Amino acid sequence: AQSVAQPEDQVNVAEGNPLTVKCTYSVSGNPYLFWYVQYPNRGLQFLLKYITGDNLVKGSYGFEAEFNKSQTSFHLKKPSALVSDSALYFCAVSVSYNTDKLIFGTGTRLQVFP
Amino acid sequence: DAGVIQSPRHEVTEMGQEVTLRCKPISGHDYLFWYRQTMMRGLELLIYFNNNVPIDDSGMPEDRFSAKMPNASFSTLKIQPSEPRDSAVYFCASSLFGGTGETQYFGPGTRLLVL
Numbered sequence: 001a002q003s004v005a006q007p008e009d010q011v012n013v014a015e016g017n018p019l020t021v022k023c024t025y026s027v028s029g030n031p032y033l034f035w036y037v038q039y040p041n042r043g044l045q046f047l048l049k050y051i052t053g054d055n056l057v058k059g060s061y062g063f064e065a066e067f068n069k070s071q072t073s074f075h076l077k078k079p080s081a082l083v084s085d086s087a088l089y090f091c092a093v094s095v096s097y098n099t100d101k102l103i104f105g106t107g108t109r110l111q112v113f114p
Numbered sequence: 115d116a117g118v119i120q121s122p123r124h125e126v127t128e129m130g131q132e133v134t135l136r137c138k139p140i141s142g143h144d145y146l147f148w149y150r151q152t153m154m155r156g157l158e159l160l161i162y163f164n165n166n167v168p169i170d171d172s173g174m175p176e177d178r179f180s181a182k183m184p185n186a187s188f189s190t191l192k193i194q195p196s197e198p199r200d201s202a203v204y205f206c207a208s209s210l211f212g213g214t215g216e217t218q219y220f221g222p223g224t225r226l227l228v229l
Contacts, residue, residue: 032215034217036220041222041225042222042223043118043205043207043220043221043222043223044157044205044207044220045220046217046218046219049215049217051215090157094215100145100162100164100169100170100212100213100216101159101162101170102159102218104156104157105156106156107156107157
């Protein structure tokens with residue numbers, strides 16, 4: 001079965017510190033991986049995606065993610081967190097047998113403290 | 115572009131009433147998706163369309179739910195009759211194409227409360 005897991009419900013980090021939001025996946029074939037962010041009372045906003053090529057993907061607002069095939073992971077990172085980064089983050093994977101569809105993780109709430 | 119537009123943003127109704135949620139996708143996008151978000155079940159895909167044709171409705175919870183896309187710029191999700199367990203945030207998303215790696219763009223959502 002295709003799945004994506006976000007093992008942490010919440011991540012707390014001090015402003016200015018690096019942040020990591022974890023994501024692991026399980027798919028048949030090559031994965032196509034996404035990160036979205038959701039601010040309160042808003043829809044999901046696309047941050048970045050991995051399709052192929054360079055394992056380090058750069059996205060919006062200074063975020064990046066590293067695809068690691070051996071660890072089946074796609075962790076979201078940022079070198080220096082901002083209070084305004086506080087939001088709900090979702091990892092998603094394209095389903096290999098039907099690549100129109102995305103399967104979303106349960107989300108990780110990032111709280112950045114001043 | 116204005117992005118994906120959804121209406122209403124908030125809906126409060128009583129059990130048994132009909133509810134209609136509306137979505138206008140980004141112009142030129144061929145795919146439209148309806149999702150439901152709840153605390154218990156997270157983000158679930160309900161149904162999606164390609165060129166106004168429903169492709170996969172396996173996520174539609176039951177016959178009380180129906181979705182239509184009469185043209186490329188408009189879709190509705192209807193719940194009849196509504197029940198308290200339908201309370202959730204419903205998102206519409208669209209993408210330019212389908213297939214591998216295509217980015218979906220989400221609307222702001224409709225927050226539905228069924229009393």
